[in-house]
Amino acid sequence: MEGDFATYLDQLRLWWAAAETSLRNLLLPSRLQQIAILAVVLAASWGLKRWAEPRMRAWMHTLEGWPRWRLRVLLILNKRMQLIFFVVLSWATYGAMRTIYFFPSRSYLMELVATIATALLLVVFATRLVRNPVLRSLVRWFLWIWVILYYLGLTGDAAAFLDSLAVELGDVRLSALMLLNALIVTGLLLFFARLVAQSGAARVRRNDSLSPSMQVLVVKILQIVAYGAAFLIGVRAVGVDLTGLAVLSGAIGVGLGFGLQKVVSNLVSGVIILLDKSIKPGDVISLGETFGWINALGARYVSITTRDGKEYLIPNEDLITGQVVNWSHSNDYVRLDIYFGTAYANDPHQVRKVAIEAASRVERVIAARPPVCHIVGFGDSSVDYILRFWITDPTGGLTNIRGNVYLALWDAFKENGISIPFPQREVKVLEGSRLETSPGAREVRG
The missing domain is CATH 2.30.30.60 (SH3 type barrels.)
Structure with a gap:
């Protein structure tokens, strides 16, 4: 521990000495002049941003009918307006300074800042490929820090410092630099695996010879293989030995097998559903x-x-x-039944004919399998019928098509004088019975 602490102190002393040297270089008259020019360029870019940003937004509101990707690009440019102006003005100022001053050292700081600003702007556009907002921000800040360290020549010192932050577990040494490299390599491999999986999935979905369920199964297998290979290759690329984790992973697998039975059952059931195409x-x-x-x-x-x-x-x-119940397993034909009743005074043959013609005129009822109507019983107040018809678009709903057929029957029965009875009761007064009223009831005379 004491040796590690002494190493950290030596590293800090070296950094402090380098910082003092850099500060002395910045205090040179030529460097102070360039710093002042950079301050003017920064203020000018801020002013131009304040002037151009609202005008560009107002212009964007007038762009009707533009593709969304173009509007998204314009929005990104609008948000990074100050950095764009700073890059343009920095390079313009650098070009002017090179024509005025003969010695390159007079414009070295301006060139360095313009280069770093350009790299930062390119990082902004490159990280738009990352869809997750949180992950995009993390990647962007990491690349910004790396760009600044790279152009300042501090990547070696930063790597040595991260490598010194290490933990030893037996024969295994884990340092912050190793973990960072693992995250970078694995992240890049997962990014390319995602691109491969998406392109492969698009090609599979365009293949009409595969059923929809088989397409889903192939896409799932492709994603598992791509992401699994990316993770294993990324871990091996940074020198992590996975053989020592075999026993531990086996024990964890047994424990998960008992604790996650339902999850595993659902996973296996999903594969079976995809394979049998039910x-x-x-x-x-x-x-x-x-x-x-x-x-x-x-x-x-x-x-x-x-x-x-x-x-x-x-x-x-x-x-x-x-x-x-799969309404469209082998074909799209779906038969629906509705029940109705008519009065005993109506001719059943006419009722059946009118009902079939009325159902046939409904839009979604198919003519390839015409409707049929049958008597199913003689009720207390009506003759009961069943009307059967077929449709081929169950996704359009079942209740609405039944309602449309009922409305067609109502209109057809009204046109043809067919009545739909309601329950009736006949009351018979027996001979010799008397109707008694309460004492408070009033006599009503007609």
């Missing part, structure tokens, strides 16, 4: 009281959206062990 994206299913169409097949659950806009996440295990 359920695929776009199918209309009903499970218990839930009726809707499948949006996506996940590794743990299936996303189902109902007609009222609710999204249910059904575990894969429930779809394997429960009874599922």
Whole structure:
């Protein structure tokens, strides 16, 4: 511990000496002049930003019909207006100084600052490839720090300092530099793995020879392989030995196997669903009281959206062990039944004919399988019928098509004089009975 502390003190002394030398160089008359010019350039860029930023935003509000990616680029430029102006003015000032002064040392500081500012601006645009806002900010700040250290020639000293911050666990030495390298290499490999997985997924989805469920399975396997290979290669690239973790990972795997039985069951059930093609994206299913169409097949659950806009996440295990009605498994034909009754005075043959013609005129009822109507019983007040018809778009809803057929029946029955009876009761007064009223009741005479 004492040796490490002495090493840290020596490192700090060296940095302090380098800082004193750099400060003396900055106090030279030529450097002070360049610092003053840089201050003027910074103030000018700030003023130009204050002037141009609101005007550019007002102009952007007038751009109707532009693609979103163009508007996004303009928004990025608007947010970095001061840095853009600073880069342009710095290089313009540097060019003017090189023509005025013969010695390059008179404009060295201006060139260095302009180069660093340009690199920082390029980092801003490059990190837009990272979609996650938090991760994008971390990557951007890391690259900014590395760019500044690189152009100032301090990368070697920073690396030596990070390497000195180490922890030894037996024969394994973990330093801050090793962890940083591991994060950088693994992050880059995961980024390229993500690009490979996305491009591969796009090509798989364009392949019409694969069913939707098989496409999802291939995409999941591609993602697992790509990300797993990127992680293992990244860890091995920084010199981490994974053989010592074999026993520990086995013990952890046994513990997770007992504690995460449901999770593993859902994962296996998801693979089975993808392989047997019983359920695929776009199918209309009903499970218990839930009726809707499948949006996506996940590794743990299936996303189902109902007609009222609710999204249910059904575990894969429930779809394997429960009874599922797939309205569009082998084909899109769906038969619907509605029940109605007419008065005994109406001719049943006419009622059947009118009902079939009325249902056939409804928009979503298909003509390839025409509707049929049958008598199913003689009720107390009506003759009961069943009307059956077919549709091919269950995703459009079932309740609304039933309602449209009922409305068509109502209009058709009204045009043809067919009545829909309501329950009636006949009251018979027996001979010799008397109707008694209460003493407070008033006699009503007609």
